[in-house]
Amino acid sequence: MTVFFKNRRWLVVLLLMAVVSIMGGLGYKYINSHRPQWLKVTQAAPPPAAAIGYIDKLAEYPANSTQTKVIGWALAKDGVSRVELVLNDQFRIPLQTAFIRADVAQAYPDYPDAAKAGFEGGVDTSLWVANWNSMEIVVTDRKGKSSVIGRRTQPAVNAMDTWSDLFKVRDVKRDDIFYFIMATSNVAGGGGKEIDTVFRPYESKTVKVGIRVPILYLRTTKGKAGDYGFDPDFQLSKKCGGRVITDDNLHGVMQYAIDHKLPVLFTLNGGIWADAACDVPEWDINDKLEQDKNNCQWDEENEVIPDDSVKKLSGSMESPELARALTFNVYAAKNRLYKKRNLQQAAAIIREFVAQHPDLLIGVSMDPDLYLNPFVQKKWFDYNPGTLRQFREWLQGTGPYAGHPAAGVPNLSRYRKEKPLTLIEVNELSGRSFKSWVEVDPPRSFPHILGKPFWKDAWVREWEHFRRHLVDLHYDELSQWLVEAGLDKDFIYSSQGFMAPGEGSMPFAINISSPVKNFDSGGMSIEGSVPEHGHLGAILYGPSAINQIRMEEDRTLFSVFRKFDPGWAVIEHNTADLRNPSRLPNFAEAYKSLREIYNYGAHFISPMAWNGSRGSFVGQPGFVAYTALRDTPLEEATKNFMVSHANLPRRARLWTFGGDGHADDDGWVPIFGTRGESTPGMFTLHGNGDSQVSLESPDDLAFKLTDYSAIIFKAVTPKMLSTISVEGQTTDGKWIPLFPETSLTNVQLVTAGSLLPLMTERSNAEFRRIRLNWKINDKSPLVLERIAFYPR
Structure with missing residues (x-):
């Protein structure tokens, strides 16, 4: 447990x-920046799941084999009908149930069959799939309601090679x-x-x-x-009352x-x-x-x-x-x-x-x-009296704040007030009539x-x-x-x-x-x-x-x-x-x-x-x-x-436009007549009447050419693109070319996408936004999978 x-x-x-x-x-x-992204969050608590449970073990045994061992427990108010291991959201493999679990019965006495809540099983995943990406433990109660009580995943093949x-x-x-x-x-x-x-x-x-x-x-x-x-x-065995003094040394x-x-x-x-x-x-x-x-x-x-x-x-x-x-x-x-x-x-x-x-x-x-x-x-x-003494010295810039600390006290001269106060000024601020610094409160x-x-x-x-x-x-x-x-x-x-x-x-x-x-x-x-x-x-x-x-x-x-x-x-x-x-x-x-x-x-x-x-x-x-x-x-x-x-x-900076079922424009905004729509992991852009697509970054980038060697974007079909150019907006609002209009045939392709190298001529400039401009060869939409700034 x-x-x-x-x-x-x-x-x-x-x-x-x-x-x-x-x-x-x-x-x-x-916060009222260029385009605030404030999520609307519902506050309602979700209803309880039909079943609860815990997975004590879900791992390959022996290590790095295709043999997976599963041990755990599950309970449902309407009783547990079955427990299954689901591979890749597709293959359902039944696990054995009704194993004795006295610990669960003690913790959840109000659930039916709590003393027999245990389940376990051994599965050879190679018999079902060549490469598994997800394993779920699904519990179904006697009324047919299912609940996922645990999940394990691993990356798809080559997913981490970008x-x-x-x-x-x-x-x-x-x-x-x-x-x-x-x-x-x-x-x-x-x-x-x-x-x-x-x-x-x-x-x-x-x-x-x-x-x-x-x-x-x-x-x-x-x-x-x-x-x-x-x-x-x-x-760690030492206790105070019924508690251990600490959990770790x-x-x-x-x-x-x-x-x-x-x-x-x-x-x-x-x-x-x-x-x-x-x-x-x-x-x-x-x-x-x-x-x-x-x-x-x-x-x-x-x-x-x-x-x-x-x-x-x-x-x-x-x-x-x-x-x-x-x-x-x-x-x-x-x-x-x-x-x-x-x-x-x-x-x-x-x-x-x-x-x-x-x-x-x-x-x-x-x-x-x-x-x-x-x-x-x-x-x-x-x-505390010592704090009040320090407060008075801080106000007037004396003692440790003047570089004259008492024995054992640090030199605090670097923390000295820019304008120390006189006793007269303290009285004016406080509305009091302190006769000496010792009285200041x-x-x-x-x-x-x-x-x-x-x-x-x-x-x-x-x-x-x-x-x-x-x-x-x-x-x-x-x-x-x-x-x-x-x-x-x-x-x-x-x-x-x-x-x-x-x-x-x-x-x-x-x-x-x-x-x-x-x-x-x-x-x-x-x-x-x-x-x-x-x-x-x-x-x-x-x-x-x-x-x-x-x-x-x-x-x-x-x-x-x-x-x-x-x-x-x-x-x-x-x-x-x-x-x-x-x-x-x-x-x-x-x-x-x-x-x-x-x-x-x-x-x-x-x-x-x-x-x-x-x-x-x-x-x-x-x-x-x-x-x-x-x-x-x-x-x-x-x-x-x-x-x-x-x-x-x-x-680096990376925008992937969502993922795993979530669609997000990541704060990037289509401009100059470009229209955009988000789907999970993709941002689809429709060009204007001049066959141009323009996309502007989120605000407040604090982007410096000395920090980044390239801008990289991934288009699903890069061949539809004719040219690309990049501009940056300085903190005073001016737009400056960062990458000249260039044919896509002259742009380097890497696994992550099209790489646009950045020069450092304006090394001292800081840019709050970046704008990408594409010319397209036809009326097809430009579909982006990612945009990144790659560090030097």
Whole structure:
């Protein structure tokens, strides 16, 4: 039976939305670019399937043979009539049923024949098909209703050869590889089972699969006797109450990666989620430090409430200890000592691992959801005395901000305010009469008064900008400590959540200096989430995952990511919306999400979650869509992507006009009288009266000739084309020729299509759009299968 992913990190964004919902005066912009592609998403939850089940094994046995072994269980409210293995949607092979499954009977006592829910069988696929592409396990109940409870696929013969001939002339570099990193835990107990076997047939030189596993570097320690030093061999049998303290240790994950040849992204988690499961101060230094209120974030009433105070909040029972969080201020000496030391101890071991296994490290991500505590409703943090001291120094540009830090405090002169404030200016902004800097106090009330709400208050603005600076500084320091321990900055990522704003809420801050929002954002901004010695790591769910949220400027979310960090990545991902956990997103949403993430330059994506809910359980009690990957449209879209992008270097741009039954114009627009229609995997274009076909790209490409060597398009019948030319639109709106009108007889044909080489005469120019113009020989429509920009 499946093991469910235990990290409840997602609750943070739900609570952030619940803090406040203010109407009026929002000051946001809908993305209104050249041609917005906003998907219409239905919110209704699907009805439960007629049958449920789980596949314990579906694999060749022995490996790489044609003998397939199937083991699993199935149940139906109306009773199971039969279970079949269906090959290539055509051949139905019956499996034996009624095997004893006591574990299933215990878990599902209300289903008929639950004690005999097991099925199994062995099939020689060569007796049915020469090459199989899909296997489905189909359960039919006694009323004739059928349900697919599991599916396995593999690419068709030669399906992954599209880009192979071009890639032969390149040396594979790390920067060429795009990773799908499956989020999981408890790898020793089966949490990573089948990741390698399910996706191995889809891997290529440029698209690979790995795993992401949390390592709790402040929790998995040598305990009080060992001064809480990091322990890479922490015993997984240790418990607090009825729960294990952790699911994984560092050496165990490393060995799993070696044994299964799976590259790994280590989530080095010392944040608020790392100790949320239960309190174990005898092992967890975070829990130990939180016993002293001086190490914690304080609320506006100078209170530090018990860590389990939020357990009455809906949905938080499994991770109740979220009320206390360690303060980020630079005067919290104990916090900084243990956090830096343990983080660097873990990093040193990872450094040795990468020296021995350079192909197995994708990177490390740091403390997920780095906020000033958002969990205690109607409370704002951090009013810790050390934080207030730092706030005063930041305002006036003194102490560490003037290059004169106290012992053990970093030099913060590079973070100094451009225009430090005088005490007189502080009094004017605050409306107070502070007689000295020691008296200066941040705002402690946040009224929603009509006419002067808190988000328009100048003193709140200074406080909020400082809180964003605290989060920015903490990510900067975490990344600095990792680099000091010997890790390359290109392997280091933040882990910040970017939730779509709720109804009535302003879009979140892009810059540290962005206007104050009408809710407690916990000090989060996009700018402050980019570590100084690493890359932006984004946590994306629902509308954020498909680049379809309101922003405070005209750029899309992914465009802003690319602007701040071209090497950004998606640390955690699902197209399901946290606000609607019963709804399983469709293939169109998954396709758009992967297309946008790739074409905006992300280095990898980490889908949630390999050991979470399965799509075959949609509609059943306990199903959670935002942890569902297996047996979902997202899994199918991932495989579709791995085939279409096989051996295509990362940093390329590719538009395939949908696929696997989904039709999409990918944001390309027919112009100058050209008419277009989309079918799955094809874009059919009808020319104008002058026998010309013109097609314009999506906006906001940030296309540079120094980055790309060619534009490639695939026409079903290239002989119908007479000439081709290409233009680019600069950021000031001018259209410039990029490829002169050329006869198709003089254009090189490669497996991927017609290749148009690009020169670099205008190497400094950046183009927001590209326009392709064809002359056609007859009235037949031009049918395109793909367009790509090939990187240098």
